[in-house]
Amino acid sequence: MTRGRILAWGIMLAGTLYYLAPLIATFEFSLRMKRGVYSFEAYRVVFSNNQFQDAFLYSVVQALATIVVGAAIVAPTAYFVRLRLPRLRGLVEFITLLPLVVPAIVLVFGYIKLFSSSSYLPLTSTSLGADALLMFGYVALSLPYMYRAVDSSLSTIDVRTLTEAAESLGAGTATILLRVILPNIRSGILSGAFVSFAIVIGEFTFASLLDRPAFGPYLQLIGASRAYEPSALAMMAFALTWGCMGLMQAFSGGAHQTAKR
Amino acid sequence: MRLPWREGLGVAPFFVFAALFLIVPTVSLLVGAFQDKDGGFTLDNIVRLWQPSILNSYKLSIEISVASALAGALAGFVLALAALRGGLPGWVRPTLMTFSGVASNFAGVPLAFAFMATLGRLGFVTLALRGLGVDIYAAGFNLFTFSGLTLTYCYFQIPLMTLVMAPAIEGLKREWSEAAETLGASHLQYWRMVALPVLWPSLAGAALLLFANAFGAVATAYALTGSFLNITPILLYAQIRGDVLHDPNLGYALALGMLVITGASNLGYLALRARSDRWLR
Numbered sequence: 319m320t321r322g323r324i325l326a327w328g329i330m331l332a333g334t335l336y337y338l339a340p341l342i343a344t345f346e347f348s349l350r351m352k353r354g355v356y357s358f359e360a361y362r363v364v365f366s367n368n369q370f371q372d373a374f375l376y377s378v379v380q381a382l383a384t385i386v387v388g389a390a391i392v393a394p395t396a397y398f399v400r401l402r403l404p405r406l407r408g409l410v411e412f413i414t415l416l417p418l419v420v421p422a423i424v425l426v427f428g429y430i431k432l433f434s435s436s437s438y439l440p441l442t443s444t445s446l447g448a449d450a451l452l453m454f455g456y457v458a459l460s461l462p463y464m465y466r467a468v469d470s471s472l473s474t475i476d477v478r479t480l481t482e483a484a485e486s487l488g489a490g491t492a493t494i495l496l497r498v499i500l501p502n503i504r505s506g507i508l509s510g511a512f513v514s515f516a517i518v519i520g521e522f523t524f525a526s527l528l529d530r531p532a533f534g535p536y537l538q539l540i541g542a543s544r545a546y547e548p549s550a551l552a553m554m555a556f557a558l559t560w561g562c563m564g565l566m567q568a569f570s571g572g573a574h575q576t577a578k579r
Numbered sequence: 580m581r582l583p584w585r586e587g588l589g590v591a592p593f594f595v596f597a598a599l600f601l602i603v604p605t606v607s608l609l610v611g612a613f614q615d616k617d618g619g620f621t622l623d624n625i626v627r628l629w630q631p632s633i634l635n636s637y638k639l640s641i642e643i644s645v646a647s648a649l650a651g652a653l654a655g656f657v658l659a660l661a662a663l664r665g666g667l668p669g670w671v672r673p674t675l676m677t678f679s680g681v682a683s684n685f686a687g688v689p690l691a692f693a694f695m696a697t698l699g700r701l702g703f704v705t706l707a708l709r710g711l712g713v714d715i716y717a718a719g720f721n722l723f724t725f726s727g728l729t730l731t732y733c734y735f736q737i738p739l740m741t742l743v744m745a746p747a748i749e750g751l752k753r754e755w756s757e758a759a760e761t762l763g764a765s766h767l768q769y770w771r772m773v774a775l776p777v778l779w780p781s782l783a784g785a786a787l788l789l790f791a792n793a794f795g796a797v798a799t800a801y802a803l804t805g806s807f808l809n810i811t812p813i814l815l816y817a818q819i820r821g822d823v824l825h826d827p828n829l830g831y832a833l834a835l836g837m838l839v840i841t842g843a844s845n846l847g848y849l850a851l852r853a854r855s856d857r858w859l860r
Binding site for chain 1: 583585586590593596597599600601603604605607608613640642647654657658659661663664665666667671675677680681682684685687688689690691692693694695696697702703704709719732734737794795797798800801802805812816819820830831834837838841842843
């Protein structure tokens with residue numbers, strides 16, 4: 319037993335070293351912009367850059383739009399499948415798994431072929447169309463996570479009783495969805511939202527191939543031309559991912575607590 | 580099946596979305612892979628995938644994905660095992676799980692930056708090791724090659740493995756090890772004859788999931804090596820950007836090949852998971 323515990327500690331130590339080394343190294347490197355002294359100069363340079371602000375803002379707006387549209391598509395579907403259309407469950411779950419099976423680069427290639435300027439729906443020929451296309455692409459990428467989060471949140475509440483109670487008080491379907499179900503699955507939607515945000519904010523493949531001025535392609539460009547700024551940006555991206563996943567777990571944890579009560 | 584209109588209206592956006600932005604684009608590529616320039620049916624594009632440059636890109640992609648999946652599966656499994664069954668204090672497990680959730684999502688361009696600052700020619704670890712008298716670059720290591728890319732991929736592969744395997748390891752019932760002990764089995768015999776046979780489908784399935792995960796990755800490789808490493812996603816990226824194959828239909832066939840490989844490994848994962856669920860309920 320003692321020998322096993324020493325072995326377990328050894329494994330955890332090795333894992334910790336592997337996980338922490340890149341973070342420490344990146345942080346150390348990001349502080350070295352001023353010769354001979356540690357400073358946050360690289361961060362200052364990054365944050366005060368207009369291109370950075372534009373690209374970051376673009377991706378934040380994309381992420382928020384993705385969350386709203388994704389939730390608007392997923393929540394009613396998950397609700398009706400649970401309440402009235404259980405026979406569609408298998409099909410819906412299969413569709414929500416597709417983005418994990420089809421590589422992002424293949425999917426975006428399909429978009430470019432299908433929505434080109436010579437097609438019936440030439441989304442790529444206008445700037446706004448391409449923005450919308452990118453957003454729908456992001457909704458697709460985050461679909462598996464959003465669906466799972468919303469569906470598991472729905473499973474913790476009594477959908478049928480809530481619906482029947484609201485109906486007997488004269489509520490219509492839209493009212494039930496917006497004012498009864500939605501407040502009850504808020505934690506699920508929020509936890510799906512944070513994962514979506516983490517996926518969208520630094521995404522590279524879709525944005526680059528659809529030629530959108532997003533944060534991912536900006537990161538790549540900086541990486542190819544600068545020395546210290548990429549490390550500062552990588553630290554920022556890690557902090558963002560950490561924040562999103564932390565908030566996600568906080569909210570999905572909250573859902574379980576409500577269920578127990 | 581007749582849909583009541585209200586429910587139909589509720590789920591319609593989902594199916595319209597799925598058709599427009601998941602199914603039709605993918606199917607349209609599949610169709611394109613079997614068409615010639617004028618839209619007639621042909622198998623020529625598929626045949627031409629067997630030319631050396633394309634074949635080599637698939638080969639290299641598969642090698643990197645297999646290497647990072649095996650290394651990631653082994654390390655991720657051992658880490659999960661140590662945290663869940665190693666008799667460590669209670670805080671270790673939630674800490675590892677939370678960190679794994681973050682690290683498995685920390686991929687793409689920032690991950691490439693982090694590894695450049697760590698194991699690049701002037702990276703922190705490279706210099707630290709040189710200070711200790713170990714010059715990894717003189718020994719043949721290079722971050723921008725096969726070994727470097729594999730090591731970088733492991734940063735999201737290992738935590739993904741830990742996350743996927745944790746429920747399976749928790750599903751190992753204490754009664755099984757107690758029963759084995761009562762019957763006089765050694766620790767090693769318990770693992771060889773009870774635990775591993777039960778965990779085997781989960782392990783193999785998770786490794787397939789990791790393989791597909793690495794095979795489709797573009798951003799990390801592109802930010803790290805540019806177009807230096809001729810792996811399939813990078814080749815496809817270049818094809819979409821600038822038609823480097825000088826033939827759109829051959830590009831569709833290239834995408835089809837990727838889809839077949841990730842599709843098959845995901846199907847394998849699902850089939851194996853269904854098998855392991857029988858035991859771990």
